[in-house]
Amino acid sequence: MKKRVILLGPPGAGKGTHAKSLTVAMHIPHISTGDMLRDARSRGTELGKQADSYMSSGALVPDALVNGIVAERLASETNGYLLDGYPRTIAQAEYLSACGEKIDAVVLIDVADDVLIERIVGRLSCPNCGAVYHRTNMPPKVSGKCDACGKDLVQRADDNEVTVRQRLEAYHKQTQPLVDYYDKLGLLSKIDGAGSVEDGFAQLKKVLEF
Numbered sequence: 621m622k623k624r625v626i627l628l629g630p631p632g633a634g635k636g637t638h639a640k641s642l643t644v645a646m647h648i649p650h651i652s653t654g655d656m657l658r659d660a661r662s663r664g665t666e667l668g669k670q671a672d673s674y675m676s677s678g679a680l681v682p683d684a685l686v687n688g689i690v691a692e693r694l695a696s697e698t699n700g701y702l703l704d705g706y707p708r709t710i711a712q713a714e715y716l717s718a719c720g721e722k723i724d725a726v727v728l729i730d731v732a733d734d735v736l737i738e739r740i741v742g743r744l745s746c747p748n749c750g751a752v753y754h755r756t757n758m759p760p761k762v763s764g765k766c767d768a769c770g771k772d773l774v775q776r777a778d779d780n781e782v783t784v785r786q787r788l789e790a791y792h793k794q795t796q797p798l799v800d801y802y803d804k805l806g807l808l809s810k811i812d813g814a815g816s817v818e819d820g821f822a823q824l825k826k827v828l829e830f
């Protein structure tokens with residue numbers, strides 16, 4: 621089984637959705653830089669304050685800020701991990717490698733831009749346990765309430781159409797070059813993320829060999 625895994629893909633591809641199931645099936649922790657930055661922002665830490673304007677506008681947070689939090693977190697993980705949303709630039713990938721991290725697999729979840737916008741604008745998130753829903757594709761059992769913990773669901777501040785377009789632009793310019801980067805290292809697999817969640821998970825199971 622591959623134990624040190626990067627999930628690569630545009631906003632709304634399903635990284636977070638699949639990561640929640642993969643971490644249970646593979647017994648490895650889910651490390652999401654987006655979640656870490658949102659947490660820092662909601663606690664009002666110095667990092668959160670510095671990251672806020674970038675996140676709100678749909679831009680990437682500077683490499684130096686993100687690298688710092690990831691290095692700290694990975695240092696405590698000895699049994700593998702599932703990285704979601706990191707690395708997102710060539711500089712971040714080079715930093716990860718310079719930290720001595722040996723990645724086993726990188727999986728690109730491929731989905732077309734028009735599908736992504738519809739997914740993100742309809743997304744509902746639980747601020748308490750991090751569960752993710754969709755107004756039409758994956759609605760909660762009780763409208764507006766998290767199935768897992770019962771808290772009120774919210775729409776992420778950056779899940780509006782204007783910001784999503786900026787996030788997609790940042791993805792194509794700054795993150796897509798990682799596809800070639802990891803392909804050249806022989807680590808890249810690609811799955812089609814446009815179908816159902818079950819179909820995406822079945823493909824992940826195959827490429828990650830669990």
Ligand code: AP5
Nearest residue numbers: 631632633634635636637653654681705739743753754817
């Ligand atoms: P981050 O939180 O990482 O957001 P993202 O990459 O834009 O990804 P998303 O969380 O939007 O999408 P996802 O792929 O997880 O999709 P999900 O599974 O939720 O980053 C946010 C911001 O933080 C960035 O813009 C940046 O500013 C900053 N940041 C974070 N990391 C950084 C880094 N390394 N460097 C610099 N800056 C960084 O699915 C989306 C919706 O679709 C859900 O509603 C879901 O229910 C639905 N759905 C999912 N799969 C399916 C399916 N197969 N069929 C139907 N619906 C589906």
